Amino acid sequence: MDVIIESLPQYWDGFLRTLFLAAVSGIIALVAGTLLAAARVSPVAALRGFSMAYVEVVRNTPLTIAFFFAAVVLPRLGVTFQQFEIAAIIALSAYTAAFIAEAVRSGVNSVPVGQAEAARSIGMKFGQVLSLIILPQALRTVIPPMINILIALVKNSSVAGAFYVLELFGYGKQLANDHGDAVMWVLVGVAFFYLLITVPLGYLAHQVERKVAIAR
């Protein structure tokens, strides 16, 4: 167990980098995913098609492939990164955006038709209907699944550790190499820091879900 206390500085550094990766990718994915969802329900056929193709392909692509592409293939195509973090953020946000888009779309579909009809009947345009009436209600329903996607994002960020980013998992691998005799405790420590993020978020999702369920 001493090894955990001894390595606390590394754990802390990895913990902060994991949070950073998840937060930045999460924000990018939220914006991109909402735009994709808006494209998916828009009257313009080309945008609908593009959004559908993107979501279908990315949701069925393993995350490791996305990382492999960003970290190994892109640099050989001439897109080089100063830091591996940037490749990780690209892979994570491109991947997560597809899931956010699906969640937002199902949220849009859960809003009663009458809401949109009422908005249209008082003369609102598509953009107004979407931004003023539908999305605010839809986002409310999709907050619990959205939190679950963010939990998955935190866990997914561990893949970055395998692609030269020193976040929690990356440090875990390194520490396990350095402390061959106490591998178990090293990894238990890593697990603890992941649970420190994911378990409270899961609890939050559960609470919000109950609140929304009562309000409807």
Added chain:
Amino acid sequence: MSSVLYDVPGPKARRVSLIGSVIGVVLIAALLAWAIMTLAQQGIFQAQRWAIFGQADVWSLIANGIGATLAAAAIAAVIAFPLGLLLCLMRISDVAWIRIPTRIVLEFLRGMPVVLMMLFVLLVFATSSFIAVVAGLVLYNAAIFAEIIRAGIQSLPRGQREAGLAIGLTSFQSRLTIELPQAVRRMLPSLVAQLVVLLKDTSLGYIVAYGELLRAVQVMADFLGPQFLFPVFFVAAAIYIAINLAVSRLAIWIERRGSKKAAGGVAKAPTAGVSTVVK
């Protein structure tokens, strides 16, 4: 679906949307063209780079990779499902000292990255990377399966359990013979969708040096030279996506089929009863 947001378009709206479509197509085409031009500048489309797919060795390596991917996924799924059922039964047990520890274990398993579990099994138990991959997938997915089936059981009408208990079944018999079969059937689409996740997660085996598809690509690129990385990677990614899309379609098909049956039977029965009472 789309009719939620806008009326059936008239001539003017159709024209606007047509113009929008054309602009959208042009923009997306321009983006694609730019990507293809950039790739072409790197010499990606030279015929010699793709000629390797004429060699049988390349395909046999890819086939080995696919085989390793599917083997890990299939074995993990076959072990994880019964384990998930067991965990679900323990999670909803009437006995507190079974229920509470199971709940803690499930929270723990669900909150951890799969790749961390794989690494843990690999290093702590000094196993082969195949066993590490399967063990990681089993631990995580059994927990998810348990939660899915639990949601299924909780979605059943209360009367199912009450009726079982009323005819003298024990709590466990009622769970096993009445609730569980219905819950599994109800949650079949979610369970199949989770199989896609499981299949995708086998690619994490790459990180613990398991010889799955992505690792086969890496090995091939190391052997043939970096200029072949893109073609081999492209083909491997396409194969992965094709397999996963097929399983996703299966999930959607089961969902449609199930919802048709449910509409005729179980789901409508209570509403029909209520409406007759009101009338």
